[in-house]
Amino acid sequence: MTRQGELFNFSATSDACIKCGKCIPVCTIHNVNADEVTSPRGFIDLLGAYQKGDLELDKNAKDIFESCFLCTNCTDVCPKALPTDMVIEQVRADLADKYGIAWFKKVFFYLLRHRTTMDILFKLGYVFQTCGFKIKEQTQSMTPRFSLPIIKKGRLLPSIGQASFLNSYPExxxxxxxxxxxxxxxxxxxxxxxxxxxxxxxxxxxxxxxxxxxxxxxxxxxxxxxxxxxxxxxxxxxxxxxxxxxxxxxxxxxxxxxxxxxxxxxxxxxxxxxxxxxxxxxxxxxxxxxxxxxxxxEQKTELKSLLASKGRSDLVVTYHDPCHARKMQGIYKEPRALVSQNYTITEMSDPNVCCGFGGVTMQTEKFHYAQAAGKPKAAMIDKTGAQVVTAECSACRMQINNSLHEAQSGVVFKNPIELIAEALKS
The missing domain is CATH 1.20.1050 (Glutathione S-transferase Yfyf (Class Pi); Chain A, domain 2)
Structure with a gap:
């Protein structure tokens, strides 16, 4: 399989960059690691040098290219719409070919290919979780049906359900x-x-x-x-x-x-x-x-008008825009339109700022970057005075939950689908 580097020519992308710097203020990694190398135009310059043969893909380059959160903030503001995220995704494939992938990632990706094996391991994980970890219950009265989070070495991780969604319902x-x-x-x-x-x-x-x-x-x-x-x-x-x-x-x-x-x-x-x-x-x-x-x-059903006929909740909600929703798909009005029928939405100062999840590598080998990016997001959420933060993304949920936990915040995360279902029961 050819690399996307051949489609999104690294040199062409690098040459097209006008170095205007509009990407710098919005870059997630640059905001927590203020180095020109770890900035969108820095990544692009290095990729151009790599394709021209002036840069070797050594382990230092690997470390640099794996530092990008792939939040797409840079592509969102770039006056030339350069595909920075895509070329980084492709150079990571070159790096994987050269250096391989860490064993724990190989195991994880193997499971992603094999649903039956993953089902078995998650069932075992549920049993181990209930026996081997201290479970801390979220005590807020508003969240009685939420799965309980695992606290391990100070980090908040999502717990495993007793039965998976796919195995809980008929086809x-x-x-x-x-x-x-x-x-x-x-x-x-x-x-x-x-x-x-x-x-x-x-x-x-x-x-x-x-x-x-x-x-x-x-x-x-x-x-x-x-x-x-x-x-x-x-x-x-x-x-x-x-x-x-x-x-x-x-x-x-x-x-x-x-x-x-x-x-x-x-x-x-x-x-x-x-x-x-x-x-x-x-x-x-x-x-x-x-x-x-x-x-x-929101677009294809009468749900909004149905929600409008229900009672309003006293809960104040703030909405976080996942990078893959607003910037990639243009979806941000629809969830707000539905949730606002029954809840008061208080917008945070910048709901479009990346939460800092950043993918598997960021959550494992570079978690200090994820923590650094998560802190201002948690503070932003807390400042709204909302009891609930919502976003249609479970990766954001995992990251934001931990950031709020580290900030000792009482704000609870719910998917907008959960909020809507609760409103329909009122």
């Missing part, structure tokens, strides 16, 4: 309606934040929309894509495309309550298969039926 759920949609749940929503999927099913029941839960869906491939494991991306993307093609004409939409998964399937599959035109075309045929959950619910 077909008849709500007595004339419409039918499929749900793609995402890995964190499937195993950890299982209330998201449950809430989505409850919303569709109220709307009398039948549900198809595709049991053979695999991870969208985003964790592997951002790390440079293109073999796993190739495997999972093709399996998902083949599977979706079998039922796509029988459903109105595939709705996804996760920004990263939605962006990966709808946008990044097209980028990834640039050198495999048959698969690129097949991926693109699915696009019109791929939606973030709030996007589809």
């Amino acid at each position: 077909e759920i008849n709500h007595g309606g004339k419409r039918r949609v499929a749900i793609f749940i995402g890995c964190l929503g499937n195993y950890n934040y299982t209330q998201i999927g449950k809430s989505l099913v409850e919303i569709l029941e109220v709307l009398r929309i039948d549900v198809f839960i595709p049991k053979k869906q695999l991870c969208c491939g985003a964790p592997a894509y951002f790390t440079g494991d293109f073999a796993t991306v190739d495997h999972n993307a093709k399996k998902n495309i083949e599977y979706f093609e079998k039922f796509i004409d029988e459903v109105e939409a595939i709705i996804i309550p996760e920004a990263t998964c939605s962006a990966m399937i709808k946008i990044d599959y097209d980028h990834f298969f640039h050198d495999q035109p048959e698969w690129q075309a097949r991926a693109n045929k699915l696009k019109d039926k791929i939606f973030m959950a709030t996007e589809w619910l």
